Amino acid sequence: MSEDWVSKKLGLHPEDGRYDSGLEESVKSLQEEAELRLPSASDEGPRGSDSAPDAGDKECEAQDLERVDSTYGSVSLTESLPPTCLPPTEAPESSTQDSDQLEGLTYLSEEGDTLLHLSIIHSIPELSLYFISVAPKDVLDIQNDLYQSALHLAVYLGQVQVVEALVEKDVNLELQDRKGDTALHLACEKEHLDCAQILLRGPRGPQNLQMQNWKGLSCLHIATLRRNKALISLLLESGADVNSQEGTSGKTPLHLAVEMLDRSLLQHLLQHRPKVDAFMYNGCTPLHLAVGRKDAGLARLLCQAGADVLQRNREGDTPQDLAEGNNQLLAFLPFDDLKISGKPVVTSA
Known part of the structure; x- marks a missing residue:
């Protein structure tokens, strides 16, 4: 893993003006710790993906939407987090490094994306899994300007390992994006059966399967419209109501x-x-x-x-x-x- 691998893979450079003055140091700090945990990563890093979900819609509609997680948009990101999310302070010599790490984890781009959002969008699973392992649940549940959580993006792109890691960290399964879709709605829409199976066996059990998006559709309605019999059976076996009415x-x-x-x-x-x-x-x-x-x-x-x-x-x-x-x-x-x-x-x- 080269020195600037994380920054290059995410397309983040100081001259871009897309992050504050401390982000470069934060990314380097995260990278150094990631190298210790990921000794098998190559210098070139994994391949990225050229596609991002709803890229056209994102440019057209992001400016008109108001963030629901506004507390994460404050100048001091660490002040908005509860004490349980802050890094330990027993070792004075590591306090600066821990502060830089927290700043990197809670960084928000101009579109409201965290570094976890960006690593998922650019298909860097090693980095995504590392972030998930060190970040508090509050950070993992951050929604961007399109109200997409990291879980929404991972399901949309079919990144099964990332979905499983997020579910194991007990992220909120019922967060809705700008269309009212939960991650399970997206799994049904994209017909990602493996992702749906993971979401339905979360540590707290499946989400409320009667939840509807802004079109009035539950996950079962979407699976039916996709004519996906395997998804239909999975949802019904998990407690979906076969007689549920769309809105x-x-x-x-x-x-x-x-x-x-x-x-x-x-x-x-x-x-x-x-x-x-x-x-x-x-x-x-x-x-x-x-x-x-x-x-x-x-x-x-x-x-x-x-x-x-x-x-x-x-x-x-x-x-x-x-x-x-x-x-x-x-x-x-x-x-x-x-x-x-x-x-x-x-x-x-």
Whole structure:
């Protein structure tokens, strides 16, 4: 590991004007200690990544957002931390080095990124893991100007080792970014199953799986929209509600599967015994949606699962009403006097 490896990898140089006058010394101090803990690191260091999450959005929207962790933006970063986060002071000769280390750990860029954020963005896992090992939990939970914590970025980029290290340090799993997404929302959106598994077995157990982002979607809704059956099963086994309604129109995962005309996904969800006649806010059941989309295959699956063909929505229409004139659909929605609450009574000869 060369003398300026950390600074070069993060793209931080004194002439950039992106950090205060003590940062260079702080980075060097961190580097020296990292060399003792990471003897296997090469002089060239690990490869960086050229991509960063939401780079375009970050430039356009960062100026309009207000930081939620404003206490970390003060001039004296050490004053804003609780006493338990401060380095030990028993050895007077090391107090300067400890102070420099804390200053480096709590450094914030112009975009509100800590050095941990930057090491994750630039794909330097050795440095990320070192920071996580020495930093207090309060520092690990810092959110940048896009409200992204280090955990958000590590999950977004699929850095499994970093995600696992952060979860083991008991970071806050329910922090939400500017879109209202938790790290688990991002794991479902990016279909990072391994990251989702780690997040769901945190030391305090999984987060509140009913949490919705600003679009009204829970993690289960996102996994359903991604048609990812493995993620759906993982979330349901971890306690997600198969009948949960998204916040805009009240659709359940069953409604979403019908809307996407995905029979395989619908069959998978039906195996988890959802409420087949769940209502949207307008009173429509999944069968209303299937008939409205003239999909006889979906209608058949729902009827076989016991869907009520006479259930009325807010406008007073039943699935039978919506199927009028469509003989293919009416074959699954027969007019039959032997029905109770819309369900046919099956008799044996």
